[in-house]
Amino acid sequence: MAMKSTKIYYNKELKFKDPIMIVGLPGIGGVGSLVAEHLKNEFKAKKFATLYSPHFIHQTIxxxxGRLRLVNNRFYHANIGKKDVVLLVGDTQATTPEGQYEVNEKIVKFFKTLGGKSVYTVGGYNISGNYVDYPRVFGVATTKKMIESLSDTKIIFGKATGAVWGSAGLIPAFSKKYNIDAACVMGETGVLEIDANAAKSVLQELSKVLGVKINLNNIDKIKKETERVIKEMEEAAKNMPENQQPTRDNLSYIR
Amino acid sequence: MAMKSTKIYYNKELKFKDPIMIVGLPGIGGVGSLVAEHLKNEFKAKKFATLYSPHFIHQTIxxxxGRLRLVNNRFYHANIGKKDVVLLVGDTQATTPEGQYEVNEKIVKFFKTLGGKSVYTVGGYNISGNYVDYPRVFGVATTKKMIESLSDTKIIFGKATGAVWGSAGLIPAFSKKYNIDAACVMGETGVLEIDANAAKSVLQELSKVLGVKINLNNIDKIKKETERVIKEMEEAAKNMPENQQPTRDNLSYIR
Amino acid sequence: MAMKSTKIYYNKELKFKDPIMIVGLPGIGGVGSLVAEHLKNEFKAKKFATLYSPHFIHQTIxxxxGRLRLVNNRFYHANIGKKDVVLLVGDTQATTPEGQYEVNEKIVKFFKTLGGKSVYTVGGYNISGNYVDYPRVFGVATTKKMIESLSDTKIIFGKATGAVWGSAGLIPAFSKKYNIDAACVMGETGVLEIDANAAKSVLQELSKVLGVKINLNNIDKIKKETERVIKEMEEAAKNMPENQQPTRDNLSYIR
Amino acid sequence: MAMKSTKIYYNKELKFKDPIMIVGLPGIGGVGSLVAEHLKNEFKAKKFATLYSPHFIHQTIxxxxGRLRLVNNRFYHANIGKKDVVLLVGDTQATTPEGQYEVNEKIVKFFKTLGGKSVYTVGGYNISGNYVDYPRVFGVATTKKMIESLSDTKIIFGKATGAVWGSAGLIPAFSKKYNIDAACVMGETGVLEIDANAAKSVLQELSKVLGVKINLNNIDKIKKETERVIKEMEEAAKNMPENQQPTRDNLSYIR
Incomplete structure (x- = not known):
């Protein structure tokens, strides 16, 4: 059967008990991907389903x-603390609005068939365009109840303004339609492609949500590497003619 | 049911008597949005239906x-003067031609099911690219009858040339197909994103159409703020090297 | 019925005898539009059908x-010489490849239902990017027979290279599928949006195809106006600092 | 029947015995096209099927x-060594992700109906952005078995990183779904549109796969011409002011 729309295939069918889903797909600062991949690795999650879509970029990884595979999104399972956790990671998001609506609704419907109870999407929130030493964590949620359930964390609600792009916002929006509680949790970040510092802040808050300690050594390594690169660029900038010094705009090449 | 095409959901089903619709969606100078939002607030309109579309940008507001919602368009109802008025406001318009055709025809069909009699879309009309102190109001309509019905206003017909983009033009065009009289009413504007002065001119004419006085205090506040910002930019420009002074083109950053 | 795909509506149903179709839609140098509009005016053609498409730009004219209408393509009929001629003119072409394939196949199928025998599409062919004083006319056709039928004209076959964009090429390509002979006739042109000189050359050749004299006074007026504008620009260029003088690239603003 | 999706038409129906397919479509460095066209010419391959798609660019060749034809992809047949070989060449690839998924799955399904056993797609792999004197050949494959079957060649597996764009990657990915072994074979290349040197390296490896000697004279001619052009550009660059000398980025105009 030809792939005319988004499809999810089971690698292994599993049964879940009141699962929660944490979604970390490519986006601002790579925060979502860093967080979900870190949880996947730390808690030895196992892949159980794969999503393909003709709305993804036409690339093969x-x-x-020496082998290749189509770009995709992947569902993993791990027991974290006492919870059944589904982790969603991936290479890409859909390239068009129509594709985004299709893929993200499919993800929510699939999670609903697993008996899904709540969803946390992870993203980055860019305020200043500068690297942030102590990133705050901002949140938006589908319901007051979800916001209250996060009152013991440092996630800040009601302060972030504007719009969330892509899966980090559409998955919660569709979760509401399917009666699943959902929140989008965003680490404060600048323009870097990989901001492990923002990811670390989010992981510290998710640790409270999951009721479990999360080893952050690997994230700390990426964070230090990032900070080293930024320092080097700042040093280099000092020796440039003034009108060529990096600004928020021309720094975008490091994205 | 998955959202493969534009859908309108009732928040509350209402009955209307010969309703007229005023459409103010994002566009040139923000004129449409300013006008419709102002009417919504001044006449305490109530939301009764919401339109979602996979052709809207994939954003969540x-x-x-602390909560979030999908970008959408919203139908409000108010009694203005002796008329049943439907106001259409929203965050966005469809991102592709195909989406524009689908969304705008859906809007007109929905209004037809409400017993709709006439439609006024509001937009901006950019002639010079400069801020206009005394903006004129231009109109185009589906029928001679509609033009004549507006002969007591200062809306100028037959002088605007070129094309109207998006909903402001397509909703009247589809209204014609569904035998609803329609006009597009455009405030003269420059390149600013928010031109409350143009919105004010349009509101003054709609006041005559609706046969009711419209309090313009809130629009006046936005208008003054806009004029203050423009003055500041002009002052700042005087101190720039000549070749960096703002022109119509490089002013676009303030859009 | 909602407009999900390209539709052609009759304004007036006509019967034709072995009609030929001349297609002049917006494109390089405006050559197609100039030629078809000129024939429409000179031979007092009457509109008999209108094509709308959700693949056209979302604009209203x-x-x-003081009235408005959706962008469209329009079919006209005229008796030219002893021939039943269908003229296709319009505001725009489809904005996507998928839309181009749909619209142009629809046009050919519609012409087939009219009993269509042969099609001539008109376009511009840009070789040098400069204004051409004595434009040649180049052709490509679906069959050897069609090429031979044009051997009494000065249309040059087998010399133009590369690709034809949009309707000027796709309509002949689909004509072949529907067993209609077709040729694309292109006036040599530069980068100008309106090149009446190229249009004139094409009209001189079509005059032979149609076996009729075509009054070219109106085209000559546009040609003279164009040449005056170009001269002015060249004069102005002489007084510019050298690095700001117009080149093929920066002249594109006059398109 | 209107062309709403990708179609493959037989020019001549043929029977194959365990055919292999070599795919060379437009892409990085023109490597795929050069390789497949060279094989087509050297082994006097005959066209037997043509693929059209509304997802291809709306161009006519x-x-x-003096004749014209729609852009397309073309299937040729040749006996090379003792093998039944299908060569796929073409003017273009699909312009959208959705189109790429449709076209490439269609190609694989068609090859499956021919009894297809294995597929080799050919592309370019750009590492440095510079012209490469002795290009290496990199590979990725669908299975370990396919990688092993190429162990007698110099094709390097497991070293190329990142993503393959378009048909070169999607055809192998879909081959896997249809149980056809597949590899993507990439010649190391720079930013040139036509890199016959990279094509030559790939042909040398394919020669081993096909168990046949391939005459490379024609490729050598293109290679020499390319090298002459590059030398000229390098000479010209020496005389430019320093900040205008070609870099990887501004050399892109020669693509």
Missing amino acids: MLSD | MLSD | MLSD | MLSD
Whole structure:
């Protein structure tokens, strides 16, 4: 059967008890991907389903063993604390609005069939365009109840303004339609492609949500590497003619 | 049911008597949005239906109470003067031609099911690219009868040339197909994103159409703020090297 | 019925005898539009059908009498010489490849239902990017027979290289599928939006195809106006600092 | 029947015995096209099927005999060594992700109906952005078995990183779904549109796959011409002011 629309295939069918889903897909500062991949690795999550879509970019990923695979999104399962957790990671998001609506509603419907109870999407929130030393964590949610359930965390509600792009916002929006509580949790970040510092802040808050300690050593390594690169660029900038010094705009090449 | 095409959901089903619709969606100078939002607030209109579309940008709006919602268009109802008025406001318009045709025809069909009699869309009309102190109001309509019905206003017909983009033009065009009289009413404007002065001119003419006085205090506040910002930019420009002074083109950053 | 795909509506149903179709839609140098509009005016053609498409740009045209209409393509009929001629003119072409394939196949199928025998599409062919004083006319056709039928004209076959964009090429390509002979006739042109000189050259050749004299006074007026504008620009260029003088690239603003 | 989706038409129905397919479509460095066209010419392959798609660019190709044809992809057949070989060449690839998924799955399904056993797609792999004197050949494949079957060649597996764009990657990805072994073979290249040197390296490896000697004279001619052009540009660059000398980025105009 030809792939005319988004499809989810089981790699292994599993049963879940009141699962929660944490979604970390590519986006601002790479925060979502960093968080979800970190949880996947730390809690040895197992892949159980794969999503393909003709609305994804027409790319094939080259693997280190010489094989290739279509770009996709992948569902993993892990027991974290006492919870059944579904982790959603992936190479990409849909490239058009129509594709975004299709893919994200499909994800929510699939999670509903798993008996899904609540969803946390992870993203970055860019305020200043500068690297942030102590990133705050902002949230938006589908219901007052969800906001209250996060009152013991440092996630700040009601202060972020504007719009959330892509899956981080559409998955909660569709969750509401399917009666699943959902929140979008965003680490404050600048223009960097990979902002492990923002990811670390989010992980610290998710640790409270999940009721479990999360080892952050690997995130700390990425964070230090990022900070080293930024410092180098700042040093280099000092020696440039003034009108060529990096600004928020021309720094975008490091994205 | 998955959202594969534009859908309108009732928040509350209402009955109307010969309703007229005023459409103010995002567009040139923000004129449409300013006008419709102003009427909504001044006449305490109530939301009764919401339109979602996979052709809208894939964004989710963050609300000040910490909750989120999908971008949408919203139908409000108010009694203005002796008329049943439907106001259409929204965050966005469709992002593709195909989406524009679908969304705007859906809007007209929905209004037809409400017993709709006439439609006024509001937009901006950019002639010079400069801020206009005394903006004129231009109109185009589906029928001679509609033009004549507006002969007591200062709306100028037959002078605007070129094309109207998006809903402001397509909703009247589809209204014609569904035997609803329609006009597009455009405030003369420059390149600013928010031109309350143009909105004020349109409101003054709609006041005659609706046969009711419209309090313009809130629009006047936005108008003064806009004029203050423009003055500041002009002052700042005087101190710039000549080749960096703002022109019609490089002023676009204030859009 | 909602407009989900391209539709053609009859304004007046006509019967034709072995009609030929001449297609002049917006494109390089405006050559197609100039030629078809000129024939329409000179031979007092009457509109008999209108094509709308959700693949056209989402624009509505403002008419000089204060009314508006959706962008469209229009079929006209005229007796030219002894021939039943269908003229296709319009505001726009489809904005996407998918839309182009749909619209142009629809046009050919519609012409087939009219008993269509042969099609001539008109376009511009840009070789040098400069204004051409004595434009040649280039052709490509679906069959050897069609090329031979044009051997008494000065239309040059087999010399133009590369690709034809949009309707000027796709209509002949689909004509072949529907067993209609077709040729694309292109006036040599530069980068100008309106090149009446190229249009004139094409009209001189079509005059032979149609076996009729075509009054070119109106085209000559546009040609002279164009040449005056170009001269002015060249004069102005002489007084510019050298690095700001118009080149093929920066002249594009006059398109 | 209107062309709403990708169609493959037989020019001549053929029977194959365990055919392999070599795919060379437009892409990085023109490597795929150069390789497949070279094989087509050297082994006097015959066209037997043509693929059209509304997802291809809306262009019509002007032929040297004065005729025209829609852009397409073409299937050729040749006996090379002892093998039944299908060569896929073409003017273009689909312009959208959705189109790429449709076209490439259609190609694989068609090859499956021919009894297809294995597929080799050919592309370019750009590492440095510079012209490469001795290009390496990189590979990715669908299965370990396919990688092993190429162990006698110099094709390097497991070293290329990142993503393959378009048909070169999607055709192998879909081959996997249809149980056809597939590899993507990439010649190392720079930013040139036509890199015959990279094509030559790939042909040398395919020669081993096909178990046949391939005459490379024609490729050598293109290679020499390319090298002459590059040398000229490098000479010209020496005389430019320093900040205008070609870099990886501004060399893109030669693409």
